[in-house]
Amino acid sequence: MIMDEPKPLGEGSGPNASRLLSAAVGHCLSASLLFCLSKARLNIEGVETTVEVSFRRNEKGRLRIGSLKVHLNLSIRREEVERLKRCLELFEDFCVVTQSVRQGIPVSVDVTTRDEKRS
Numbered sequence: 001m002i003m004d005e006p007k008p009l010g011e012g013s014g015p016n017a018s019r020l021l022s023a024a025v026g027h028c029l030s031a032s033l034l035f036c037l038s039k040a041r042l043n044i045e046g047v048e049t050t051v052e053v054s055f056r057r058n059e060k061g062r063l064r065i066g067s068l069k070v071h072l073n074l075s076i077r078r079e080e081v082e083r084l085k086r087c088l089e090l091f092e093d094f095c096v097v098t099q100s101v102r103q104g105i106p107v108s109v110d111v112t113t114r115d116e117k118r119s
Helices: 018-039 078-094 094-100
Strands: 044-057 063-076 107-113
Touching: 018 044, 018 063, 018 078, 018 094, 018 107, 063 078, 078 094, 078 107, 094 107
Parallel strands: 063 107
Antiparallel strands: 044 063
């Protein structure tokens, strides 16, 4: 894996550490939810995950990740939406990366299906 910083520190030839952390959180949540849904025998047609990173400065003026907002959008048959509820109650707790990051950075998560509007 090639990691890099944007100019002027690097060439931007790969993700930097902040982007990699946000990708790890998004992927871990997606995998955790998909695992639960497969155990529940729900037929998922697809999932799209986006992570919004906000930055802030600490008391010394140093840049830090302030929060992460994760949105998972599931493609699922309408008749199976009701069966999602149990997995939605459980999946975040089984995501090792997200639960570790939450000890220092606020992470919010929302899940919608293709038939729902994004909250």
